[in-house]
Amino acid sequence: MSEILILQNEQTAVMQSLNKGWEFSKEGDEKWMPAEIPGCVHLDLQRNKAIEDPFYRDNESRLKWIADSDWVYALTFTIDDTLLSQKHLELVFDGLDTYATITLNGENIAETNNMFHPWRIDVKNIVKKGENLLQVYFHSVLAREAELSKGRKQLYPSGNDQANGTSTFTRKAPYNYGWDWGPCLITAGIWQDVRLEAWNDFKILNMTVVQDSLNAKQATLTAVLNIQSEQAQEVAIDANIDANQVSNTRLQLAAGENDIRVPLTIQNPQRWWPLGYGEQHRYNISITLNTENDTQKAEKKIGLRTVELRREKDTAGESFGFYINDVPVFCKGANWIPADSFPNRLDEAWYRDLLESAVDANMNCLRVWGGGIYENEIFYEICDELGILVWQDFMFACSLYPAHQSFLDSVEREARFQMRRLHHHPSIILWCGNNEIEAGWKNWGWKDEYPASFWDEYLALFHDLLPMVCLEEDGSRAYWPSSPASSENAVGNPDSMNAGDDHYWGVWHAKEPFESYQGRTSRFMSEYGFQSFPEPATVNSYTLPEDHDIMSPVMQAHQRSAPGNALIKSYMENYYRIPEDFQRFLILSQVLQAHGIKIGAEHFRRLMPHCMGSLYWQLNDCWPVASWASIDYFGRWKALQYAAKRFYSMLMISPVQADSGNVEIYIVSDLQENKTADLHLSWYDFHGKQLYQSTEPVIIDPLSSRIYSIFSTSDTVFDGDSEQTVLYCTLQSDGKLLANNAYYFTHAVNQKLAKPEVDLTIKKNGNNFNVSVKSTLPVRDFSLSASELDGRFSDNFFDIMPGVPRETTFQSADDISEEKFRSVLQWQSLYELMELG
Ligand code: BMA
Secondary structure, eight states: OOOOOOOOOOOEEEEEOOOSEEEETTTOSSSSEEESOOOHHHHHHOOOOOOOOTTTTGGGGGGGHHHHHOOOEEEEOOOHHHHHHHOOOOOESSOBBBBBEEEEEEEEEEEETTSSSSEEEEEETOOSSSSEEEEEEEHHHHHHHHHHHOOOOOOOOOTTOSSSOGGGSSSSGGGOOOTTTTTTOOOBBOSOOOOEEESSEEEEEEEEEEEEOOOOOEEEEEEEEEEEEESEEEEEEEETTEEEEEEEEEEESSEEEEEEEEEEEEESSOOOOOOSSBBBOEEEEEEEEEEESSSSEEEEEEEOOOOEEOOOOOTEEEOEEEEEEEEEEEEEEEEOOOSSSSSGGHHHHHHHHHHHHHHTTTHHHHHHHHTTTOOOOHHHHHHHHHHHHEEEOOOBBBBOOOOHHHHHHHHHHHHHHHEEETOTTTEEEEEOOSSSSHHHHHHSSSSHHHHHHHHHHHIIIIIIIIIHHHHHHHHTTTTEBBBBSSSSSSSSOOSSSSSSSOOOOOTTTOOBBBGGGGGGGSSSSSEEEOBBOHHHHHHHHOGGGGGOSTTHHHHTTTTSTTHHHHHHHHHHHHHOOSSSSHHHHHHHHHHHHHHHHHHHHHHHHHHHHTOOEESSOOOOOOOOOSSSSSBTSSSSHHHHHHHHHHHHHSSSEEEOOOSSEEEEEEEEOSSOOOEEEEEEEEEEEETTEEEEEEEEEEEEEETTEEEEEESSSTTTTSSOOTTSSSEEEEEEETTEEEEEEEESSSSSSGOOOOOOEEEEEEEETTTTEEEEEHHHHHHEEEEEEOSSSSHHHHHHEEEOOOOOOOEEEEEESSSOOHHHHOOOOOEHHHHHHHHHO
16 A cells, blocks of 8 residues: 555546545445535435434434444446556545545555545556446544543543544544534545546656745746656656746656756746735746656646744734735734535535625635634635635644644644645745644643643644644745744743734623723734624524524524523623514624624724734634624625624724723724825714714825824713714715714613614616615614525615715625515614614
8 A cells, every 4th residue: 555645736647536426325234325525424314315404403413323323435436448558546535534444346455544635545456447346434433533542541622522522533624523603513424536546657746836036026936846756767847837838848857756846937026915905916837747658737826925924022022913025914804614514515606705705894814713624725716816815724723632653643744735735825824733722721721630741742743743844845934833822932821912813702701891802902813703693594594483582492502602692692781772572683693793893803903013913703604503703604794794894994994982081083004005085073963963073184194003083072062972972983085985983982772872764765786786875863783684685785784874875785696676676675773673662
């Protein structure tokens, strides 16, 4: 049995897909059923009507037997003659989940134990002309883990594991065992492609493109190709950049593994920039190798940019900020989790929809969080295309892990594979060892509860192995051991606000008020969040009307944070008035979440350059559930996603009340040039009377945050009526609204909101409907819904000010009539949500 580390996206001369024609069966059962590859046993069972939808009601709780069973997948195939005639023949599984014994024509050819790298097996002497029988026998992960952990005095901490607490013995997506937003659906299966590959003289194992230098005049690059050669031989090398041939040389290969280096230059290079800072230019690099018997091509789409994580001593401690092409970039975004509990069914359209939603909300950065999967190629490809920076964790989260030699070898192989696969993506800016494990050890009590040897294992993985692999595989990006951490050396407090990145869970887990974000002076806020329910249409997808109570068993089954629903309710009580109606409660929970995260996000941006990132927890969901997400499982935007579009815009206006009582008007700019604009302040009472207004021209500094105006509450303009007034701030230039924000002087629960009267004007424009909304008095948290229809509003959950029309567009997926649109369109505001009428 021989295995070689190889990438999926290099092209081999001859291959035959083996994705079609599989059957599967439960070990011990007679019955075989058709299977889909890539896939997993849960989806195959559902397709064959052997189980019901795992996401519906509490079905999940009756599916644990799947993970306790062994499953056999089998394929009978006939090999293509062209492959059979080649000197080398390999069977390649891009991903197997997870413990499998593979047999071919009755012969045992591999045992697998890691879902995060491919398995390549030499089958030249086993495959025969005519029919071949390939079987993949998946051993119950839980049974295997029971063996692996047998005789141990203590298991590793793994608080999110909702099965047996043994998940950390397996290199498998941690969230598969459940998380505080995810179900416990422990999959097994051939979760990525499977194929045969054949070659004669040589094979390209891998290509990376290293950027040696980059300036305005020229970029120098080296394409490094790792090649397996059958014998000493000469190859012809043809290099192309985009459609242009740039070199054509010959080179000698030795027998065995070779690294060949092809130098490339690009004159007047165009750079790749993150969203909002410039274009996302990319170059296509393709290298073709020819011998008499073989032609192989490796291709990479690259972007030219420099990336640095600068950590510089300053009076507060040590900075933590990313510089792209020497420009300091404030990272605005969220944390990304796998977009499905069954990630093999995610297609390009699904990824594109989510990532375009991130961009539509002005996000320039996502963190691929360490409890999920190394994402699909298409994820990074779209991030490159759209200009989304990616903070990439290795897949370790909130648990400790073994570090015996075979585990370390498995992790090393996984890490090298993933880094080579992802190396060329300009979007990736950082390799990070894990999620919250250093914090767990130092600040969650683990160091008192567990033996010191567990920490030694931690150090072996995250301070010896992974930094070594990162240095060897990628000299261009920093390695950061854990998120959060305050140093690269496992010293210091990971919860420090002076250095490193920070996760702040005082709000939510420690039940502090939203305002406590404003005391958090972090250098880079990589996690903070608050939960909400998805919208009624999503809740209806997993409930029956009888479940419509947040404390019902089904609603609780779709809430995985133990105190979750009660916590939402208690925050709601502090800030709003709790409605009786179930649907209103769902929507109000979104308004509550958006309100809280807005307080945090605006604060972290105002702190720039002291703080250089705000990534809230979390962007998306893996099933329909109450969670911290701003976009639900079906891609529906919650109120928070609309709020993010405003608080992450390139120019943000942010009023905040100082201790003096005065309201300081900050403007935060991510623009690289000065911007001239008019700053308007209007102070209204809730009956629509304007009590004060001012206009002043401002020149906004580039890449900065500062106070541009102060609204005084001590002089006569402010009569102290905090319960029924609002300060509305806008930034305008050439008649265009650049930014707007409203400041309320007390929580909604204390306010005397007036009953809104709203005028809607609707205009059909192709598949879009432009809706203009007007009112004579301030309307707080106005929202539209057309939930029967497939589509999305360009703006929603906004405040309306007297006489200032707000425009929003419903982008309908289908061509529907104006009449139909009018008939389903509904609106409500905070007044209705709090049932004040
Ligand atoms: C963060 C994450 C996740 C978790 C979230 C909410 O720390 O890293 O582990 O889902 O908290 O509790």
